Amino acid sequence: MAQELEFQNAYKYRINVCCSSGCVPFGALKVLKAFEDAVKEFGVEKECKVARTGCIGTCSVGPAVLVEPGDYLYQSVTPERVREIVRDHIVLGLPVKDMLYERNAYFKKQHRLVLRNAGKIDPSRIQDYINMGGYGGLLKCLTDTPQAVINELIASGLRGRGGAGFPTGQKWSLVARAQNSPKYIVANLDEGDPGVFANRTLAEADPHAIIEGMLIAAYAIGAEKGYIYIRSEYPLAIQTLQKAIAQAKAMTLLGESILETPFKFDLELRFGAGAFVAGEETAILASVEGKRAMPRPRPPYPANSGLWQKPTLIQNVETLANIPLIIQNGGAWFAKTGTPKCTGTKCFSLTGKVNNPGLIEVPMGITLREVVFDVGGGVPDGKKFKAVLVGGPSGGCLPDTLLDIPIDYDSLVKVGAIMGSGGIVVLDEDSCMVDTARFFTEFCVDESCGKCTPCRAGLARLKDVFGKITNGAGEMSDITTLEKSSSFIRDGSLCGLGQTAPNPVITTLRYFKDEYIQHIVEKRCDAGKCFKSRGEEEIE
Amino acid sequence: MSTNTVKLKIDGVDVTAAEGTTILKAAKDVGIIIPTLCSLEGLTAYGGCRLCLVEVSGTPKLFPACTTPIGPGMDVTTQSDKLKEYRKIAVQLLLAERTHICSVCVADDHCELQAMANQLGVDHVMFERNWSREEIDSTHDFLVIDRNRCILCTRCIRVCDQIEGVHTLDLKLRGKDSQVIMDLDEKWGNSCSCTSCRKCAKVCPVGAIYVEGEPIEHTKKRDVAEFIVERRNRK
């Protein structure tokens, strides 16, 4: 390992080229190749390392390239201008100013814990991760008792990042106490929400953080087998994780007698086939077992009866990536970030009508206004802000007046939104709220598993009513139908999908009812989205 | 067999039942009948129809009585304005989802969905009906499935798997498109695993599965699963 460190330090410069799913379509692989050629051309390959990294965070101005030392971030790099960067910056020491990304509030208000290594390390090299202190958390916890690890986690106040926000330490205690064995861990990387890419980016940028998190969890609860459940639609993340697992196995970080201790843990990938509901914690279990991804009622809770009726810990990968930091730095250190009831940070996929879309990580308790206007840089083209959808397709649409609420699990639920998968979509004046609610309802109709009546039959009827309203056949009684059925779907559904699916309907009815009335009474849509023929049979 | 008992209240009535009993069963034992459609004695609980939702004091959440085990000190309410409203919506959703026309249905007067609408006073459906046109399969010698009348309670699937033990029936697709299928989506007449035991038709709460030419009151023997399980356990 010492040899590896020298190897790293031998380089004076390091050029990190973001090759995650956001930058590759912009031509990041060509840029990477151009850098490799250019450093050879200028004869600086011995002092300048060109690395292929995960997401740097500025997804809207890709391909992004980070030159270290100095944290110089180049935006929209083209293969044609690569020679210029190598010549001026590496050879002459003069950064190319006109290509530099302006480090404004987009980064200032962010706080990168989970994404600590994103864009800085080569995810395909375990040594890169170790050089950043990786697997130090595992080493430290192996010298401690499992209970001490759990205690540290309880002290950290970390809550599950999958959306529900269940206290992680408490969950671990439950699984640790469960009598049955063997025990399992499932890492949830089934990020099915449209427009959400936080978990994918994490896996592509820093796969070992997830693996280390799982190892620590396994040690704490006494599990010997883990699964990472990942969508087949994430080929790059799958590839990255497969490589990372192989490397960890080769270094005895996975498998029998880990780091020459009696601790053993094996890890496998399981692939999802694209069903949104498979991200639900009981559906994921069914899918890992090879069955139809259908949720089942709880209790029994997975902590007691999960995979093959054995105690199972299910954790979102973002939660897991926090674990090594907590073990290394202590729970008290972690609890300093965020709010007392909601510690740490949260990754969000910031998209929609916003100047700086991208993957962001902000401390809990930051206000929505800061996220939209400071980090996100506000609404482009001088348009007026209208609403922000927080929590993915089953999140809530919040108006300007609620932008000053802090982002934490409880405050969001109070106003009808959820933390959910961490999707934030900004809508401007060109968006129609009725159309927005219709869109997300249709998504949930397609993704409902069909097991329970409210979600299966209820959402389909909501969709019908939206069809009626947006076709000009709406009546005022439709609002009552929407209200009644969406509260039944919320309260009566079996799993989280159904319980949260009507959130866009409920919140748009609560905060933008005038738009519904306008559609129904005046048959008018100011945003010009509705009353267009969709080629369906006319209503009457 | 040593069993711990649990004390709780259901609709104000003091109830004592064995640990692990469901709210549904504990209520039934003291004569409180909670409405259900997917639940059937002798089969595993499914928790799909959501008619048996009950309130438990101390939490705003609703719990399906068929799958929720009783807990000590629980105070369960099985009837309230909210529950009544929700149950009526559930029945309306089921009626609107596919094509339920009682007057021309084989199970008229022997249908649990029709009876539930009657019991709850669902005198109309506030949703526009879907008027589905799903596939009717009458290729079997005498068993017929009309998927337009199916409410996806999966009783047929469970009885086929758990009692008959052949698992001919299962679901395909998802959400509103879910359909009960035979084998790997074969025509029923071509199914190689179906034993023609008729249990699916017996337990079907509606007129979706029936025996051609047989009076419906002869077909519908919904306690068949409970009966067989009881007999099997007899030593």
Place this chain on the structure above:
Amino acid sequence: MSTNAKVRVATVWLSGCSGCHMSFLDQDERLVDLAKKITLVYSPLVDVKEFPENVDVTLIEGAVANEEQLAMLKKVRGRTKILVSLGDCAVTGNVTALRNSWRHSDQAVLERAYKDPADLNAAVPTAVPKLLIKARPLHEIVKVDFYIPGCPPHADLINYVLTELLAGRAPVMEGRSKYG
């Protein structure tokens, strides 16, 4: 409803088989009592051509299947205080709505009825009111106050609902209403 004057009641027959009206008549001797309290101002059973104004209670049998019925229903709603859907066709669409499962069912059903079975001069008639794309229950078009499901509804149920309405009470349908 005023107590001294008789209550003005009407019945209307849209797309139905008239079975609900038969069931209405099956109230038998109870009709005599009923007649003391009501005046039947419009009905297929009486000879009045135009639907009158100021009707207190109207019972409508049948689904709305064509444009004439649609216009009629809107007129009736405008002239009636309490509108009651009588029978499954009015409440759910029932047999009349069986055609709804087919696309363009308005055309399909006419062709099936007039063209397919004809040996000579097969043609869809043009002098009849145009069919709506779908046959609809009343409450999908106008506000309906009460519902009497059944195919046909039992005479006892019709009598119960009328008695309650005449007494100024809302009928309780739990355990009483039954489709089919």
